[in-house]
Amino acid sequence: METKIISKENIKPSSPTPSHLNTFDFCALDQIIVSPYVPIILYYPNNNGDNSNHALQRSEVLKKSLSETLTWFYPLAGTIKNDLSIDCNDIGANYIVALVRGRLDEFLRHPDHGLINTFLPCEPSFNKSSIGNRVTNVQVNIFECGGIAIGLCSSHKILDGAAVYTFMKAWSNMARGAEEVVYPNFTAPSLFPAKGSxxxxxxxxxxxxxxxxxxxxxxxxxxxxxxxxxxxxxxxxxxxxxxxxxxxxxxxxxxxxxxxxxxxxxxxxxxxxxxxxxxxxxxxxxxxxxxxxxxxxxxxxxxxxxxxxxxxxxxxxxxxxxxxxxxxxxxxxxxxxxxxxxxxxxxxxxxxxxxxxxxxxxxxxxxxxxxxxxxxxxxxxxxxxxxxxxxxxxxxxxxxxxxxxxxxxxxxxxxxxxxxxxxxxxxxxxxxxxxxxxxxxxxxxxxxxxxxxxxxxxxxxxxxxxxxxxx
The missing domain is CATH 3.30.559.10 (Chloramphenicol acetyltransferase-like domain)
Incomplete structure (x- = not known):
């Protein structure tokens, strides 16, 4: 089963980040994390009889809603400045679309653990410095059957598992036009201020x-x-x-x-x-x-x-x-x-x-x-x-x-x-x-x-x- 990247682009926030928010400081608890990324992949079957072209149309919805969501989650549209902060420069999320040669149900019958990380936009490892890297990286994998796997690698310097859920919930609500709007709480640096290194x-x-x-x-x-x-x-x-x-x-x-x-x-x-x-x-x-x-x-x-x-x-x-x-x-x-x-x-x-x-x-x-x-x-x-x-x-x-x-x-x-x-x-x-x-x-x-x-x-x-x- 082969995964082939067909496009890469930056998804910027729909509105620019105010100048007084250009730097986001990490809280003390952010300093205890040593791995660079939090990887997660969500697999969605095609239950509507659509094909891969319809899945590409869904990708357009994902991009638009991601742009709107990043306005609220503005540090996630930036880059890692150093071990203490994020440069909220609105460079945007790294957004990749890939086609998978094979069907989702074929993969799910006997999942190959060696293939799973190919659905991610970056390789989770311990041997890379995260300084200068984007905070948010997305890869939308489209299977021949129209099934989709959404892979996210977000910086572990600002997001843990629960925070990843908050972001994904906000993004998905925006994509489907849900009435509930999820607003992030960025008060952690004041609750747990970083005092030295x-x-x-x-x-x-x-x-x-x-x-x-x-x-x-x-x-x-x-x-x-x-x-x-x-x-x-x-x-x-x-x-x-x-x-x-x-x-x-x-x-x-x-x-x-x-x-x-x-x-x-x-x-x-x-x-x-x-x-x-x-x-x-x-x-x-x-x-x-x-x-x-x-x-x-x-x-x-x-x-x-x-x-x-x-x-x-x-x-x-x-x-x-x-x-x-x-x-x-x-x-x-x-x-x-x-x-x-x-x-x-x-x-x-x-x-x-x-x-x-x-x-x-x-x-x-x-x-x-x-x-x-x-x-x-x-x-x-x-x-x-x-x-x-x-x-x-x-x-x-x-x-x-x-x-x-x-x-x-x-x-x-x-x-x-x-x-x-x-x-x-x-x-x-x-x-x-x-x-x-x-x-x-x-x-x-x-x-x-x-x-x-x-x-x-x-x-x-x-x-x-x-x-x-x-x-």
Missing amino acids: WLRDTFMVLGESLLKEGKCRTKRFVFGPDAISRLRDRAESNGVQRPTRVEVVSSLIWKCAMAATTEACGIQKPSSLTHWVNLRPKIKSNFSNHLIGNIVWVSNAVCLASDETPLHSLVNRVRESISKINVEFVEKAQGDEGSFAMQKSLQEMGEITGSIGAIENYGFSSWCKMGFYEIDFGWGKPIWVTGVVAEGAPVFVKFVTLMDTKSGEGIEAWVNLDESEMEILQKNQELLSYASLDPSPLLNGEIGALGAGLGQATDQFVKEINPLQTA
Whole structure:
């Protein structure tokens, strides 16, 4: 399946940015991000019998609405000035249109992880400086059947997952002429003012220590609602009070990934699980949901090499680490004195890991319940949403992105590991008793997870249940 670029252009804001807004300063929390881009792709089937020419017409709607949306989200039409700010120069979004030789349903039957990043306008990696780069990059991929995949690479220096959703929601509402208008909130620099570069320097060192060299493999483990219910029951039966979906899925993957690392290395290492926690629900403001920036902080759960790893014990550790990032912490982290709370939090994490020595880290980020499957540009909702895929990357971090399945009840875990560890993990029977390995998204991820190997789609079954009659 080949992707061929047919056009490139700049989409400028429909109205110029006022001169007093020509520079946008990052908030303190923006300094903790080391990866340059937040990648996301939304896949839309052609359910109307249209062809690729109609899809090209849809692209015109996307361009016009993007221009109007960038007027409100003016920093997203600029370029990265330096590590502290954006030049809001109205250079516009990089907008690419590509034709895909193949049908969307053919791709979705057996998604090739090596192809997914070809639907993005830029390559997500850790080896590029983002200074001078555009904040917003879009690629509209049009399949032969008229299906569309919209790929977005936005700068991680100003947008986290929740902020990407706010932008996509605003853009899609504009495209379909919805009555609801989504206005961004750019007050993060005043809530979390940046005082010097100590936070950036600290996380830069931390980020470099997490980088791995080798060959990354990305696999998708899909947990259906029944499997998640069984996981929660398993934790509850051992004393965990009302564990969440994210807690039990994260803990199981951590448990099995630790076992894979031990088998691959021949020794059991101390391990930590870091979760990026969205702070917006913990901010006392009516407008925090649309707050633009990296409004996140990192939690840290630790497991010593000598520790036993029953699931309920790991769930408790994950819960305890996340619970420390509460309303009280967020209040202390705000304002001119907020750096003290952040320094104390980092110091506590450093003391724990420093006393252990070399430690194996697994990073987690949850995009669950963010609403990406509700993004409708006027021709329906996406059938699939994908995020970070590091397949084949020579430099990577051990990272897991948790995303909703289309129903909103299951979880897709996109796991990025070294190929030797992934070879072991994908055969872990405990993990496969709850999760299906890379099932077709045409099943919406809701089959399987009842036992090892169940839920794997056969071609014949996909044909029978395939909802994409024309795509």
